[in-house]
Amino acid sequence: MKKKYIQNSKILVTGGAGFIGSHLCEALLKLNNTVVCLDNFSTGTMDNIKSLISNPNFNLIGGDIRNEATWKKACEDVDFVFHQAVLTAIPLAIENPITANNVNVSGFVNMLVAAKDANVKQFVYRTCALNDTNTNALDTPEAIIEKSLTPNDIKSYTDQLYANLFRNSYGLNIKGLSYKPISDNNKTTAISNIIQLNMDALEGVMDKAYNLV
Numbered sequence: 001m002k003k004k005y006i007q008n009s010k011i012l013v014t015g016g017a018g019f020i021g022s023h024l025c026e027a028l029l030k031l032n033n034t035v036v037c038l039d040n041f042s043t044g045t046m047d048n049i050k051s052l053i054s055n056p057n058f059n060l061i062g063g064d065i066r067n068e069a070t071w072k073k074a075c076e077d078v079d080f081v082f083h084q085a086v087l088t089a090i091p092l093a094i095e096n097p098i099t100a101n102n103v104n105v106s107g108f109v110n111m112l113v114a115a116k117d118a119n120v121k122q123f124v125y126r127t128c129a130l131n132d133t134n135t136n137a138l139d140t141p142e143a144i145i146e147k148s149l150t151p152n153d154i155k156s157y158t159d160q161l162y163a164n165l166f167r168n169s170y171g172l173n174i175k176g177l178s179y180k181p182i183s184d185n186n187k188t189t190a191i192s193n194i195i196q197l198n199m200d201a202l203e204g205v206m207d208k209a210y211n212l213v
Contacts, residue, residue, distance in 0.1 A: 006028075006031065006033065006079075006080060006199075006202055006203065007031045007032050007033060008032050008033065009033050009034070009079040009080060010033070010034045010035075010036065010077055010078050010079050010080075011028050011033050011034070011035055011036070011078065011079060011080045011081070011082065012035075012036045012038060012074055012075060012078045012080070012081045012082070013025050013028070013035060013036070013037055013038070013081075013082045013084060014038045014039070014065055014074070014081070014082070014083050014084055014085035014111060015038075015039055015044060015083075015084035015085035015086065016035070016036075016037030016038060016039050016044070016049065016060075016084065017037060017039035017041060017044030017045060017046065017048050017049050017060075018039070018043060018044040018048065018084060018085075019048060020084055020126075020179070020191070020194055021037070021039070021044065021048075021082075021084040021085075022037075022044070022048035022049050022052070023191050023194075023195060024082055024084065024194075024195060024198060025037050025049065025052055025058065026051075026052060027195045027199070029052065029055055029057055029058060032057070033057065034057045034059070035052075035057060035058050035059065036059045036061060036074055036078065037049060037052075037058065037059065037060050037061065038061045038063060038065070038070070038071075038074045038085070039060075039061075039062065039063075039085070040062070040063060040064040040065075040085075041062065043087075043089075061073065061074050064107075065085050065103070065107035065110055065111055066102055066103065066106065066107050066110065068110070071110045071111060071113075071114045072114055072117075074114065075111075075114035075115060075117070075118040075120065076118065077118070078115075078118055078120055079120060079121050080120060080121055080122050080123075080124070080202055081111065081115050081120050081122075081123045081124065082124050082125075082198060082202075083108065083111050083123065083124070083125035083126065084125075084126050085103070085107060085111075086103065086104055086108075086126055086127075086155070087099070087100050087103045087104055088152060090150050090151060090152060093150075093151035093152070094150075094151060097151065100151050100155075104151070104155040104158075104159075105154075105155065105158050105159075108125070108155075108158075108159055108162060109162055111123075111125075112162060112163075112166045112172065112174075115172060116166060116170045116172050120172075121173060122173040122174070122175070122201075122202055123166075123172055123173065123174040123175075124174075124175050124176075124177060124198055124201045124202055125159065125163070125174070125175070125176050125177070126176075126177060126178075126179060127155070127156045127159050127160070127176040127177065127178055156178075159176060160176065163176055175201045177197055177198065177201055179194055179197075
């Protein structure tokens with residue numbers, strides 16, 4: 001049966017000016033959705049979204065997920081959220097652990113609260129999972145202790161804990177997706193698979209593990 005993707009909805013993409021986020025914004029606009037792009041341009045660029053600016057259904061908010069007024073405004077009247085605003089550069093995270101925690105952990109919780117308060121239908125987020133395929137299954141504390149952890153591993157684990165909390169305590173429909181690294185020789189295929197993965201998650205049809213090429 002052919003999948004029916006979300007159309008004519010209002011969708012927030014955090015980190016929407018990033019490489020992946022901008023492609024996601026473009027795909028959502030092609031489905032006649034209204035897209036709200038939230039980005040602080042710390043890593044995202046205007047070049048990534050320059051072709052989208054003139055689209056009347058594209059709304060850009062230049063702001064930070066660490067700012068309460070910004071994340072509240074971004075979620076107003078939104079149906080769905082794609083949370084792509086993460087700090088994934090490990091050297092930068094190790095050099096600036098406070099910034100990494102504020103963006104990856106506190107920023108994630110901020111967006112969960114905003115989504116809960118706005119009664120969004122589904123929240124899809126990007127994670128760097130300790131479990132390569134099933135990002136909704138938690139590692140045990142014993143397994144975590146045995147690992148040589150990176151800041152991304154810590155982000156992934158806390159994301160899963162908070163996702164479970166908001167899923168079970170507040171009824172937020174939430175899914176975490178893990179993306180494999182994108183190399184120069186697989187950019188087109190990887191982006192296509194990532195967009196497909198996000199769309200499937202949004203539709204609630206992701207009932208098995210997906211492996212990106």
